[in-house]
Amino acid sequence: MPPIKDKFTIHSKAVVCQDVDLKGDITIGAGTVVHPKATILAIGPIVIGQNCIVEESAIIVNRRKEIMRIGDDNLFEIGCRVESPSIGNANTISTRARLHHTVRLTSYCVVGPGCLVAPIQDETFEDFTVVYGASSEYRLWSGRGKVQEMDLRRKHAEYLREMLPKFNRLRRGDNA
Amino acid sequence: MRCHKVPSASVRAEKNRCARNCFLCPLCRNTLSVVPSDPPEPEDPRLSPIATSTIGEPPFFLYCNFCRWDSADVGIVFDKPTGLAVQLQKYEDSAPDTLEFERLKEHFEQFIRVSNAVASNHPTGSNHMNSITAAASSVLSRDIPGVAKYSGRKSKSDKHNNRDEVPPYRSRFEAGANGILGQGGGENDVSFLATLEDISEVQTLEQRSISKFSDNSVTVPSDLRPLRIPLHSKKSKRCPSCRHILIKPEQKAQSVKYKIKLVAVNYLPAITVTLPSFAPPAPTLDKLKRSLTAKQNPEDEKTGPFQMQAGKTYPFHIALTNPLYDLITVKLSVQRTAQPTGKRPAFAVSLPAAAFPIAAYAEAWEYEDDDEMFDNETDDIDELLEMRGLSPPEREVRAKTRNKTVGVLEKKANTTVIGGEVVIGKDGRGDVKFNMLVSYTYRSDDIGSSEVEGGASKTPKALALETKTFSFYTVVDLGVIVPKDESGSNI
Ligand SMILES: [Zn+2]
Ligand SMILES: [Zn+2]
Numbered sequence A: 001m002p003p004i005k006d007k008f009t010i011h012s013k014a015v016v017c018q019d020v021d022l023k024g025d026i027t028i029g030a031g032t033v034v035h036p037k038a039t040i041l042a043i044g045p046i047v048i049g050q051n052c053i054v055e056e057s058a059i060i061v062n063r064r065k066e067i068m069r070i071g072d073d074n075l076f077e078i079g080c081r082v083e084s085p086s087i088g089n090a091n092t093i094s095t096r097a098r099l100h101h102t103v104r105l106t107s108y109c110v111v112g113p114g115c116l117v118a119p120i121q122d123e124t125f126e127d128f129t130v131v132y133g134a135s136s137e138y139r140l141w142s143g144r145g146k147v148q149e150m151d152l153r154r155k156h157a158e159y160l161r162e163m164l165p166k167f168n169r170l171r172r173g174d175n176a
Numbered sequence B: 001m002r003c004h005k006v007p008s009a010s011v012r013a014e015k016n017r018c019a020r021n022c023f024l025c026p027l028c029r030n031t032l033s034v035v036p037s038d039p040p041e042p043e044d045p046r047l048s049p050i051a052t053s054t055i056g057e058p059p060f061f062l063y064c065n066f067c068r069w070d071s072a073d074v075g076i077v078f079d080k081p082t083g084l085a086v087q088l089q090k091y092e093d094s095a096p097d098t099l100e101f102e103r104l105k106e107h108f109e110q111f112i113r114v115s116n117a118v119a120s121n122h123p124t125g126s127n128h129m130n131s132i133t134a135a136a137s138s139v140l141s142r143d144i145p146g147v148a149k150y151s152g153r154k155s156k157s158d159k160h161n162n163r164d165e166v167p168p169y170r171s172r173f174e175a176g177a178n179g180i181l182g183q184g185g186g187e188n189d190v191s192f193l194a195t196l197e198d199i200s201e202v203q204t205l206e207q208r209s210i211s212k213f214s215d216n217s218v219t220v221p222s223d224l225r226p227l228r229i230p231l232h233s234k235k236s237k238r239c240p241s242c243r244h245i246l247i248k249p250e251q252k253a254q255s256v257k258y259k260i261k262l263v264a265v266n267y268l269p270a271i272t273v274t275l276p277s278f279a280p281p282a283p284t285l286d287k288l289k290r291s292l293t294a295k296q297n298p299e300d301e302k303t304g305p306f307q308m309q310a311g312k313t314y315p316f317h318i319a320l321t322n323p324l325y326d327l328i329t330v331k332l333s334v335q336r337t338a339q340p341t342g343k344r345p346a347f348a349v350s351l352p353a354a355a356f357p358i359a360a361y362a363e364a365w366e367y368e369d370d371d372e373m374f375d376n377e378t379d380d381i382d383e384l385l386e387m388r389g390l391s392p393p394e395r396e397v398r399a400k401t402r403n404k405t406v407g408v409l410e411k412k413a414n415t416t417v418i419g420g421e422v423v424i425g426k427d428g429r430g431d432v433k434f435n436m437l438v439s440y441t442y443r444s445d446d447i448g449s450s451e452v453e454g455g456a457s458k459t460p461k462a463l464a465l466e467t468k469t470f471s472f473y474t475v476v477d478l479g480v481i482v483p484k485d486e487s488g489s490n491i
């Protein structure tokens, strides 16, 4: 495998802490927050959209050569590990959940704390899929409450964009 | 979970459930929260903020934050976010099972009253007999019409004839008629189950067992109702021999703390086992890269039991941490298990035979990670040992076993790491699991200390008057044996 070439494109309105592990070709969109100790590893390029939150010790990996696209308003909670080739908008990946490269998320999906999603064959979760519980059961959420939840997430990101720079040094992209 | 304190008088009336706004998710048993409906969806819900004036609007519903079940799924919504129990009551009270139960209660009420009067005249003396069980047992022992009379019983039932006069009970519906009325059970359930395609369409046994008794005919998840939270009682526990209180929870319902909490584990050395040959990978970039280039395999981050190959020898480490303010001397031994004749044991474990010391716990160590200080401390411990008069042969053995696989490997603050070894038999199979007897001795300076008096198994060993020895068994699970040919290549 040829050595991975670093290329970081970070939007000026994104908040990416200095103490993160970035490797490869990574694009981070406006308003997205990346906490310290997060890891983003791009063997193939990774493009993260707007207003996402990547928490401490979350790991995002693209193993393939194709671009891994992550949409807007996604929340990656502490210690989760995500290798899905594509992720839509407004998804929640809870603490220590793991998503293998065989699963793709559309939008408004919720993967519960500690859940492991590793289908043997490639699978795409439809909107509002919920994975929960010790045995990672699936169900469909009605979507009731999504407007309020997204409103809360936006405020969450807004707060972080304000507070994190007060206590952390920020990383700038190669473009800055 | 713990919600309210309920006066004991109302516990029975509320059927042992919380009667306020506390509900459990029928799918996953998380606590449900009451939430207002979403405001009308903006053009792009993710971009334009919602107006605060549109928040908190009815209808309200119960919502599970964990599995995202909500009560609107099954048609239960509320006009206001308070008094939900009362609003839900109408669903509960009109359930056919509830009605049937009420009818039964009514039917037996008069009978219970009579037997109450009798019971108060003749105290039974048994703790298990209250008026209801008395009534029930009396009914059960009644003669069954059409069945030959049981002669042994006859004289008694003659004597209390008036007590046994209960008119026959007639249920609201014939048994099995529920299905016809669309309430589940009977034919409907049979045909539902016959056409079932996915097991998740049926409630699990667990879901059914935590449902109220009135839900007993429900099999379909779409029929799930929010569950009222079952009440729990908080109990104190006393030592059976000296009546000393061991645990006493705080009174407040919301609190999960204890006023008194004397648990044995605070007085026993903490034990952790590691296998140096299977060090868990730290989630650093370097490691990540390695695992990525090595294999694209979902199993690469498997943290399951360690796989040990038959016929090999593995060293392992046991770290023991002393929670006491006194130095302890520990001795470990493996419990020999009886083998069926002609069968060789799957594995053999070696542990250091000699006793070894673990330094006392000192608060300062928690915050100090200066290595030099530890070295000094270890010297001090050696001196201390001599002062405390550990027998010379024991010290010699300790010196000999140093820097070997089996023996004391490391002493750091109040933790001592010892090394052991396991030899897996050529035809070994199954779990590498063994019972280990841990004995520890210490001399307490303050004789009046009552701390450990309630300890588990106290073996009086009179080394000196103030010396105390405790021993307990623990199970050490090192991993599983994989036969040579099947062993994974990822080791
Ligand atoms: Zn309550
Ligand atoms: Zn739930």
Ligand SMILES: [Zn+2]
Pocket (backbone or CB within 6 Å): B239, B240, B241, B242, B243, B244, B453, B454
């Ligand atoms: Zn006692």
